[in-house]
Amino acid sequence: MTGITGIVxxxxxxxxxxxxxxxxxxxxxxxxxxxxxVHGIGIAIGSEIFKLTRxxxxxxxxxxxxxxxxxxxxxxxTSAPGTAPAVELARDAAAAGASRLMIWPPDFFAxxxxxxxxxxxxxxxxxxxxIILQDVPQAPISPALALRIAEAVPLxxxxxxxxxxxxxxxxxxxxxxxxxLAVLGGAGGGxxxxxxxxxxxxxxxxxxxxxxxxxxxxxxxxxxxxxxxxIIETEILPVSRLGFQxxxxxxxxxxxxxHQAGIFTSTSVRPPTAIPDEIxxxxxxxxxxxxxxxxxxxxxTA
Numbered sequence: 001m002t003g004i005t006g007i008v009x010x011x012x013x014x015x016x017x018x019x020x021x022x023x024x025x026x027x028x029x030x031x032x033x034x035x036x037x038v039h040g041i042g043i044a045i046g047s048e049i050f051k052l053t054r055x056x057x058x059x060x061x062x063x064x065x066x067x068x069x070x071x072x073x074x075x076x077x078t079s080a081p082g083t084a085p086a087v088e089l090a091r092d093a094a095a096a097g098a099s100r101l102m103i104w105p106p107d108f109f110a111x112x113x114x115x116x117x118x119x120x121x122x123x124x125x126x127x128x129x130x131i132i133l134q135d136v137p138q139a140p141i142s143p144a145l146a147l148r149i150a151e152a153v154p155l156x157x158x159x160x161x162x163x164x165x166x167x168x169x170x171x172x173x174x175x176x177x178x179x180x181l182a183v184l185g186g187a188g189g190g191x192x193x194x195x196x197x198x199x200x201x202x203x204x205x206x207x208x209x210x211x212x213x214x215x216x217x218x219x220x221x222x223x224x225x226x227x228x229x230x231i232i233e234t235e236i237l238p239v240s241r242l243g244f245q246x247x248x249x250x251x252x253x254x255x256x257x258x259h260q261a262g263i264f265t266s267t268s269v270r271p272p273t274a275i276p277d278e279i280x281x282x283x284x285x286x287x288x289x290x291x292x293x294x295x296x297x298x299x300x301t302a
Contacts, residue, residue, distance in 0.1 A: 003158030003182025004073060004100065004132065006039030007217050009207035010046035012254055013060065015268040021056060023063060028263045029207055030067045036210040039202065041068060044077035044102055044134075046206050048251065051270040058092050065097035073099035075132060081108040083119050090127035100130040102160065107139035116145070117152045124155040132184070133159040135169070143169075143176030150180040160204055162186035167194045174199030188240045188250070189213060193229045196220050205236075208254040208261075212236050235291075242287055247274030253284060260288050 011033070014025035033041060043049060043061055052060065057076075065074050076098040078089035083106075090101055103123060105116045124131060133149060133156055135141040140163045141149075149156050159181050161169045166187050173183050182202075185195040189205035192213070205213050212235045219228035239257070243250030251269045258264040276284060 005201035007213045008040035008204045009210045010042045010044045011207045013047045014264045025264045033207045033210045036214045040073040042075035061096040075100050077102045079104045081106050087126045090123045094127040102132040104134035104136045105139040120153050131156045136162045143172045147177050158182045160184045160186045167191050170195045170200045171198035190240045206254045208257040
């Protein structure tokens with residue numbers, strides 16, 4: 001098996017109040033993420049990539065690649081509903097220095113296996129980069145289709161499972177693809193422990209919780225399931241529960257965590273976005289207080 005494994009966080013895109021990309025905050029985010037010992041870094045839906053122009057995508061990837069300096073692989077999501085734009089995005093990513101691509105199948109129309117395989121083959125030929133398949137609700141990939149893709153497109157070596165129920169899907173995927181694909185979890189990583197027991201070899205969470213996920217991963221690799229589950233239950237799931245309660249609230253929640261940590265100077269989310277209401281703002285304030293480092297809490301209450 002040659003696919004990517006371990007904890008591969010997705011960067012959030014920091015925006016200034018005028019909604020341009022904040023390069024300094026992005027560099028701090030990369031540094032903080034790498035400091036936890038992660039196995040890779042990604043730019044994808046968690047990065048609001050669909051709100052970036054083509055030039056901004058290249059800009060963010062170029063800056064990330066330059067700042068990472070080869071310490072870990074850099075993954076770029078180049079999904080598009082049409083093959084021609086997907087090929088262009090893949091070529092852009094290769095030219096900017098991406099280590100590998102992440103792609104979900106075209107989702108505008110329901111297609112059979114043949115067109116999906118042809119789509120991925122052309123992207124692979126154009127970029128010559130390894131590919132992570134993304135199994136998402138809007139474009140689900142069955143275990144049988146994943147195996148067919150892996151056999152037809154050798155550069156596809158990993159799949160990220162995000163269709164519900166993710167735990168069952170991970171188990172079925174691992175059984176079907178055997179050693180053809182590395183299987184990763186997704187969807188926020190809240191079921192990492194259960195997915196790991198069924199053969200998942202990593203997950204792709206938000207970069208704002210890279211430290212928590214790395215501690216859970218190290219515990220799993222050491223055979224300490226209960227310790228990993230405790231980290232998930234007490235530190236990761238409370239954030240996910242608030243972030244996934246409505247719309248795209250997760251952007252606001254995870255950017256607030258990075259702002260509290262002094263990494264982001266602004267919590268701006270590009271429109272369109274669901275603005276937190278008064279109740280959610282109160283819940284977010286309570287969450288931030290619970291996740292605030294102990295030393296900071298002691299200073300504020302002294």
